[in-house]
Amino acid sequence: MAKNKAKLIIFTGPSGVGKGTILADFFKKVDNNIVYSISNTTRNPRDGEINGMHYFFISKDEFEKLIKENAFLEYANYSGNYYGTSKKFVEEKLKEGKSVLLEIELQGALQVIKKCPNAVTIFIKPPSFEELEKRLRGRHSESEEAIQKRLIAAKEELNNANKFHYVIENKIVDEAVDELIKIYNKETK
């Protein structure tokens, strides 16, 4: 049997594009040679979000302590909150021979691209900006102010899609998931 190649996979795309939906289905369908990196964040949990599953929800003070301790592979201040990836978790899993998927925004992705040139980078884009705005408003999870901040960030993210190895358009979720599975198999098997 061919040996599995452990890879760091960066999965980036604007807020509201459907990254969570795609990944939920992806992880149901693939083998267990890949793990999802649970990020730390200072934002408040949304309804239904569980600490230690969707994120580690921590205070600003705790986050800043971790920055000082150099605990993050990358971190960013996005839309008024901190988000960061645990360096230890990623290193341990890669050592165990598992691929690690980072679902992170653009600033963090660019940091990892610099530090880890072998990372596989995937950008997920909406069919159009208007569609993205519709989806972001449709999920009713953010205030108008937060939506505006996310839309501004989205423009910047979409302008940087060309810095990624693969760009997937999320028009039909099943098709986007299939494309992601193909990339995963191609890069790791």
Ligand code: 5GP
């Ligand atoms: P949300 O608040 O909607 O869960 O996430 C906002 C943005 O932060 C999303 O684009 C998400 O991918 C990104 N994000 C989540 N975790 C991390 C992280 O650890 N680092 C960075 N840089 N971005 C993250």
